[in-house]
Amino acid sequence: MVTCLSKAMLCRAVVSCWEPFLRLALMAVFVSSSLGCPARCECSAQSKSVMCHRKRLLSIPDGIPIETRILDLSKNKLPAVNPDDFSSYPQLEELDLSGNIISHVEPGAFNSLLSLHSLSLRGNRIKLIPLGVFTSLANLTLLDISDNKIVILLDYMFQDLHNLNSLEVGDNDLVYISHRAFSGLLGLETLALERCNLTAVPTEALSHLPNLVSLHMRHLDIAALQPYSFKKLFRLRHLEIDSWPSLDAIPSNALHGLNLTTLSVTSTNLSAFPYQALRHMPYLTHLNLSFSRIRQVEGGLLRELVRLQEIHLVRAQLVSIEPYAFQGIRWLRVLNVSHNHLDTLERAAFQAPEALQKLLIDSNPLVCDCRLMWLLQRRHSIAFGDTQPECSTTEGVHGRPFREFKESLLSYYMTCTKPRIQENRTQTVFVDEGRPVRLPCTAEGTPRPMVSWVTPRRRLLTSKNSGRFMVHANGTLEIQVLEAHDSGVYLCVASNAAGNDTLMASLVVRSLGTRDRSLYANRTSQLSTDPSNATANATNLYNMTFGLDLKTILVSTAMGCFTFLGVVLFCFLLLFVWSRGKGKHKSNIDIEYVPRSKSDGGSTDGAEQAGPHRFNMKMI
Structure with missing residues (x-):
């Protein structure tokens, strides 16, 4: 037993002593199996790699070991790749x-x-890749043919690459991708199309990639997304659209059928938030719409994106984020709205403001008033990134970072004042039908009040309205072409975070006939609502009421006479019809009677001879 143990220990000692020599022997075998390491190249026996990077080689060098697994021939002068160039490896x-x-x-x-x-x-000069180049590369998982001169991708050129996982074809002169160019790429998960001359999304070609997960389309001059641009990409999770300067809108059905988790549409000409295009993406967690022209995030239009966690709107020219803008988004953790034109960000914009962990809102002209009180109270629990947000207005806090505010001074600086409408009495305006009118409503307050109007029919008018009714930035309501039913009392409402103020304006629209319009055309004008012009208004009203000439009087008199005669004739006609409806009746009544004899026993012969008596009665 002792002998066996001693032999084993002896063997281990011998192996440990000779291990370095065995490694050198293996390296010698690797190098000597061919002609040795090529001149000016670096070889590694351990990784079985040959590095000939930037060696000014004009052809594939001799001496590459047969066992080589990694071969780097980049940054040389190789002019072509011919058959059997790599058959020895x-x-x-x-x-x-x-x-x-x-x-x-x-x-x-x-x-x-x-x-x-x-x-x-x-990074070569390839203009066309013919069929058969990638034959037999069934185990290829990564292929990069970007930064060449390729103009077209032919049908079935990748058909043998069943296990290809990632394909880079950007930085080419691509103008067209054949409908079946990607046929056979059943395992492809990542595709990069960038810096090409494509003018439309190759929808038919992409539909042959059923397992595509990530699609990157950058630096393309595509002006519009067509309906169902990414059809049949049921497993696509990450879509990047970057640097499309001509893209100004995303149609509602352009992304239909996608179940994305990440969507990035950056450096475009988008002027409005693509609410409708995003409605059917309940699995979206990351949204990036930076570097665009989106001026507003409206309230209540993102409620279906219930899983959204990050929103990026950097340099999007944002002016306002309305209350309830992120309603329904309970898990919003990161919001990046830096480098915009926001003056505030109200707590009411969030469904769950306590879930917010990171807020990048620097480089905005923030007005530090009561609307930002909630944010300053949480300034130690929310990460603001490398650059702290600052107040751009209010004396005493201008330029002060949020973290430098003292808790005791928040209520002093973060104040708001209730709106006050300058004109505080009811206005009455008389205007002819068909003419325009302006109803002023100028309000003051901190923050700047938002002015809206309520029509006599209870319709709410804001600055978003267009058509005949327009609310200008200064609060003035303009009705461009008045109609008779526009008459009534209009209510101006000025509101901000501190409260609201109201003002009523009574509008009387005078309805005129065609002939009357021609008579009054040179005499009527829109009345000013400025109290200083009260005398002029009274004069105009007098002229419009009593400025009648002889022709007008004669016409009016004639019309009155005709009307009176017509009424009289109508009354006689009614009496005639009534009398006829009572039946026939006589004005005189004849009554006959036989006088009675004076004695019963008297003879009746005389009476019979005399006959009956008759007399006449007239009905009055």
Whole structure:
């Protein structure tokens, strides 16, 4: 037993002593298996790699070991890739040919590289990749053909790359991608299309990528997204649209069918938040719409994005984020609205402000008043990033970072004043039908009050309205073409965080006939609501009421006479019809009677001879 243990210990000692020599022997075998390491290249026996980066090689060097798995020939002067150039290295797993002057790759050039899983042809001068170039590369997972001169991707050019996971085809002169160019790429998960001459999304070509997860489309001159631009990409989770300067809108059905978790639409010409396009994305967690022209985030239109966690709107020209803008988003953790034109961010904008962990709101002209009180109270629990937000107005706090505010002074500086409308009495305005009118309503307060109007029919008018009714920035309501039913009492409401103030204006619209309009055309004008012009208004009203000429009087008299005669005739007609409806009746009544004899026993002969008596009665 002791003998066996001693022998084992002796063997271990011998192996430990000879281990360095064994490694040197293996390296010698690796180098001597071919012609040794190529001149000017660096070889590693441990990783079985040959690095010939930036060696000014004009062709593939001799002496590359057969067992090489990693071969770097980047930044040289190789002009082409011909068949059998790599047939002597069947164990190659990574091949880097980027940064050469390769202008063409012959079909079958990589046929012997059955173990290859990474191939880079980036930064060459390839104009066309013919069919058959990638034949036999069934194990390839990464292919980079970007930064070349490729104009078109042919049908079925990648059909043998069943296990390809990532494909880079950007920085080319691509003007067209054939409908079946990506056919066969059943395992592709990441595709980058950037800096090309494409003018439309290659929808049909992309539909052959059922397992695509990430799509990056950057620096393209695509002006519009067509309906269902990304159809059949059911597993797509990350979509990046960056630097499309001509894109100014996203149609409601452009992203239909996608179940994205990350959407980035940056450096575009978008002028409005794409609410409708995002409605059907309940799994969206990250949204980036930075570097655009979106001026407003309206309230209550993002409620369906219930899983949203991050929103980025950097340099989006934001002017306001309305209350309830993020209603329904309970898990919003990060909001980046830096470098915009926001003067405030109210607590009412958030569904769950306590969930907010990071807020980047620097480089905005913030007005430090009561609307920002909630944010200053949480300034120690919310991360503001590297740059602290500052107050741009209010004496005493101008330019002061949020973290320097003392708790005891918050109530002193963070104040608001209730709105006050300058004109405090009811206005009455008389205007002819068809003319425009302006009803002023100027309000003061801190913060600046928002002015809205309520019509006699209880319709709310704000600055968003367009058409006949417009509310200007100074609060004035303009009705461009008055109609008779516009008459009534209009209510101006000025409101801010501290309260509201109201003012009523009575509008009387005079409805005139066609003939009357021609008579009054030179005499009527819109009445001013300025009290200083009261005398002029009274004069105009007098002229409009009593300024009648002889022709007008004669016409009015004639019309009155005709009306009176018509009424009289109508009354006679009614009497005639009434009398006729009572039936026939006589004005005289004849009554006959036989006089009675004076004695019963008297003879009746005389009476009979005399006959009956008759008399006449007239009805009055």
